[in-house]
Amino acid sequence: MSGLLTNFRNTMIVSFVLALVIVIGYAHGPDGHGAIFLQAVFRWLHVMFGILWIGLLYYFNFVQIRVMPQIPAELKPAVSKYIAPEALFWFRWAALFTWVMGVILAFSRGYLLEAATLGLAGGYTPGVDMQYTFIGTGMWLGTVMFFNVWVFIWPNQKIALGMVEADADAKAKAAKLAMLFSRTNTLLSLPMLATMAMNQTVFG
Template sequence: METGFAFLDVFARWAHFIAGIIWVGHNYSSVVQRPSWQPLTAADLVSDTSPRFQTMLGREHGFFRWSSVVAWGAGMFMLWQRGWLEGALTLQGSLAPLGLGVWIGTLMMANLWLVLWPHQQKVLGFKPASVEERLRCSRITHLSSRTNTMLSIPLLFFMAAGAHGGFLFG
């Protein structure tokens, strides 16, 4: 492998690894911090200065969403660089476990960007919405986040099985 490609490979691996920890770790920390769902109240949303709203804003308005893009993009780059992308996406042979991980990760990222984030923008007041709508959206964001947390378990399994246990699928 050329030095330039070797550097890109190491960079992509670390970007994938660190961004994945940030992305999935955010979901796990959410479960630890809030093991059961506690619905917001109208009082939590009426004032942007409420302590609970400010806590949500600080935690949610971070860069964890973009770490999903970095993790997914770096993973796709690594598969492409090795010539494995098509085989993984079509679940062929020993690349099937990795491919399942890719599809689960893609579903998780779509859930984050197309379901969770649009609703979270309303909860946080970044997009105009009535208090009732914001309360409804808070439940959707909770369920969407928990869905990604649960999907991360098979995602991690299939990612690891691709390199450490692929014989199970051969």
């Protein structure tokens, strides 16, 4: 067991295989391999990638950004050259797959257009279309956050971390911009999560 748990790759392979067994088990439910089962798979993937994305967002904001000023200068390269680039790799791709799986899930459940228009597509019925207003708000917040990751945070982090040639002033400016957009995503994360977590329970 120790040999398994000390190897990250093997740990994740076994975890995925166990999850796959459970997923296959659900395929033998009342709906079989039908639409409900596929929606359940998309929701699982959406949540899985979302946990990775938001978990890393919180790591950056709760830990790395706050603690970096306290780290001695000679130790900072350990973070900027090794930890941060690796974390940003998983961060940006998790953001992409979270967004893609969310769109696929909304499409497969038949409410993508309603959510994208906040319930206004085809007229608005109070009480009935409210669910699309809420989930649509969450989807748009998630889209803004996804956009921030790929258009602002990642390009500026490449400059700040020295992955792109730049002088000291450009690196400092890029680091500040990356921090501001990362903090913006942190600000948006709780309302976004409120819509995602509560909508399914309240409206089914």
